[in-house]
Amino acid sequence: MSVQNLNTYDPFADEGDPLGDSADVGSTADYIHIRIQQRNGRKTLTTLQGLPKQYDSKKLLKAFKKEFACNGTLVDDEKMGQVIQLQGDQRAKISAFLVENGLEKSTIKVHGF
Amino acid sequence: MASEEPLFDPSLKKRKKKAVVFIEDPLGADADPTKPAPETIDNTTISGEPVDLGPTTAHELMAEAKAVKKDKEEEDFKAMFGDMKKKKKKKEIPMDFGDDSGTSTPAQVAGDAAPAESATITADDLDFSDMKKKKKSSKKKANFDLDAFEKEINDSKPAKASKSEGAEDDDDDGPEPDGSHLDNIDEEELGDDPFARPGDAPVGLDAGNEPWLKSDRDYTYQELLTRFYASLHAANPSLLSSSSKKRYTIAPPQLFREGNKKSIFANVTDICKKMHRQPEHVIQFLFAEMGTTGSVDGAGRLVIKGRFQQKQVENVLRRYMVEYVTCKTCKSPDTLLTKENRIFFMACESCGSRRSVNAIKSGFQAQVGKRSKNKTG
Numbered sequence: 001m002s003v004q005n006l007n008t009y010d011p012f013a014d015e016g017d018p019l020g021d022s023a024d025v026g027s028t029a030d031y032i033h034i035r036i037q038q039r040n041g042r043k044t045l046t047t048l049q050g051l052p053k054q055y056d057s058k059k060l061l062k063a064f065k066k067e068f069a070c071n072g073t074l075v076d077d078e079k080m081g082q083v084i085q086l087q088g089d090q091r092a093k094i095s096a097f098l099v100e101n102g103l104e105k106s107t108i109k110v111h112g113f
Numbered sequence: 114m115a116s117e118e119p120l121f122d123p124s125l126k127k128r129k130k131k132a133v134v135f136i137e138d139p140l141g142a143d144a145d146p147t148k149p150a151p152e153t154i155d156n157t158t159i160s161g162e163p164v165d166l167g168p169t170t171a172h173e174l175m176a177e178a179k180a181v182k183k184d185k186e187e188e189d190f191k192a193m194f195g196d197m198k199k200k201k202k203k204k205e206i207p208m209d210f211g212d213d214s215g216t217s218t219p220a221q222v223a224g225d226a227a228p229a230e231s232a233t234i235t236a237d238d239l240d241f242s243d244m245k246k247k248k249k250s251s252k253k254k255a256n257f258d259l260d261a262f263e264k265e266i267n268d269s270k271p272a273k274a275s276k277s278e279g280a281e282d283d284d285d286d287g288p289e290p291d292g293s294h295l296d297n298i299d300e301e302e303l304g305d306d307p308f309a310r311p312g313d314a315p316v317g318l319d320a321g322n323e324p325w326l327k328s329d330r331d332y333t334y335q336e337l338l339t340r341f342y343a344s345l346h347a348a349n350p351s352l353l354s355s356s357s358k359k360r361y362t363i364a365p366p367q368l369f370r371e372g373n374k375k376s377i378f379a380n381v382t383d384i385c386k387k388m389h390r391q392p393e394h395v396i397q398f399l400f401a402e403m404g405t406t407g408s409v410d411g412a413g414r415l416v417i418k419g420r421f422q423q424k425q426v427e428n429v430l431r432r433y434m435v436e437y438v439t440c441k442t443c444k445s446p447d448t449l450l451t452k453e454n455r456i457f458f459m460a461c462e463s464c465g466s467r468r469s470v471n472a473i474k475s476g477f478q479a480q481v482g483k484r485s486k487n488k489t490g
Contacts, residue, residue, distance in 0.1 A: 033476050037404040038419040040482070049477045080477040111402050113425030
């Protein structure tokens, strides 16, 4: 019994895999992901996902919009939480902005082509 | 992305073909051109290697050697597609040169002066018939009539050759390769010598030369680190050469446009085979990174939704290689990807290291296009 208690996972859970889908492996938790998405024509969308909780995404969005002169919105996603969505390819600018304001560069992941 | 513009460049095709040619024979053709590679590499550092070797310490030579070594390591990454960039550069040269004569394409293959000579000559011939004035040499000739010209051409060939050679050097790649060449020579000298010197005094190393011996200060971590690398490379020089010699080249992705909104990635299977990866895995990564979808058609080509260019796909592929192909420990691309318990493990064939790699996760997908289309009954 005591040995089982030392296990970090519940052996009787539905997913028997110790590391199954747990948050440690390939987690998107620690990273701030900046992605790009193509729209029609040469338009693009930039999404910022995984912002740490201590940052107010609403205020950040406002700052982004002002700084980059673009529109944007805050999207609530069931899985991903709050996602900032900006018009146009703002990836480089976002990451520069975040780094400038004290975020660790290694926590930011810029995706896309 | 200001990239969607160019549709079908005729030159693109040529470039591709050429690129393939070069990649088949990477070592032979660019014995010289390989040298400037580090420059282009520096520009494209995606994988800022976390090798935090730090600033130079008291050992300046050692530090420089280190830098060179790092370059070489990074070169392996970038070299995979690095050839292509070089290709483009070289490509442009002949294009500029023979703008008004289509026949100058053979010159593209010419790294040497000799084929270039012949190419320029043909170009001049054409120019003459067209009465187009090319450069100094053809201007001079424009005064003669054809008969005289034929006689003249024999005489002027050597002169023209030399002149065109000089012109070519000056106009096109003169400053670049020369400068880089010199730089590289310096680099090499700096890089090789420090390693050669410790080789003379092998493991004992230049004992007594360490700066901390003379003063009563403690040695720093950096100094010890450089000392370690110096003795390591002195003991087994193969470590150095193995990383710089072998190059991992992959044919550049071939992208075509299908219709207006789809791109076709023609040689996915080839590239996957070269990387020893399942096409599904690669494709999954591509889609997740580019935030799009697509499918594989009957001929094994990948149809990607959205407009993508070769360069963009190449970037994504490069990132894929950094993450899922090259071994993080020894940088070798000989790795195997296996799946155990829904986790991918990457095992290196050359150094035996084994590590888990991140699962591919596509992130948040914003709503694009009509909402009605997205409805799933």
